[in-house]
Amino acid sequence: LESTFLPLNPKVHPSPTQLAWHPFDIPVSSTPVDFVDGLKTLAGNGDPTLREGLAIHMFLANVSMTNKAFCNNDGDFLILPQLGRLDIQTEFGKLMRLKTQCLRDLKISLPDGPSRGYVQEIFGSHYVLPDLGPLGANGLANPRDFEFPLAHFDVDQSPWDIVYKVCGKLFNCSQSHTPFDVVAWHGNYVPYKYAMEKFISVGSISKDHIDPSIFCVLTAPSKQLNVPLADFLILSPRWDVADGTFRPPVEPHPN
Helix, strand or coil: CCCCCCCCCCCCCCCCCCCCCCCCCCCCCCCCCCCCCCEEEEEEEEEHHHCEEEEEEEEEECCCCCCEEEEECCCEEEEEEEECCCEEEECCEEEECCCCCCCCEEEEECCCCCEEEEEEEEECCCCECCCCHHHCCCCECCHHHEECCCCCCCCCCCCEEEEEEECCEEEEEEECCCCCCCCCCCCCCCCCEECHHHCECCCCCCECCCCHHHHEEEEEECCCCCCEEEEEECCCCCCCCCECCCCCCCCCCCC
């Protein structure tokens, strides 16, 4: 894992061009790897101690976390499975196949076997819904489609390991009971999930196409006004019916 993406970090190599990569191989079954063990950092900027920036991770896992929980003190996780579902238990309750923010303690199980996917971690900000502007009250990702967990607690006095992420480094402590013993909660700073097939696509019905911001599911504001730290976009199946325009196979965008 890496979290310091400043020039002073010799492990960070800036690139002036776009980069792409093939999916990482799932670990072989003879080597058990859970969600925490399988986190790998690919890119990022900023630093969590400055409360500004983000990190892009991949996760690879072939076993569930057993009597082990993970706590991220650096920022918010947005988890996007690419292969297999994730059964995630948090202090607030359980969520299946999670997109989330403000995760504290969590335990991840693999109901479908090995899993792989992406994690976007943001420092010093939180994901919010984008302003809809002239779209009005409805469109893109609607608030009512985000799901929150119901309170759930376990009674477990067996030994547990808690892995803490602080300043990009992992620390471990042990305790004699489960961390998932919260009986009830209230408030709105909680994990959530969103099914992307519920996204309401917007497009042009006359000429040309609209700015890619119409695909924005969530945005994370930065400290600079009107400049997002990160946007999470979805290019879902949709009809493009505009006339009088030319769409080349590859269309570059300055943004």
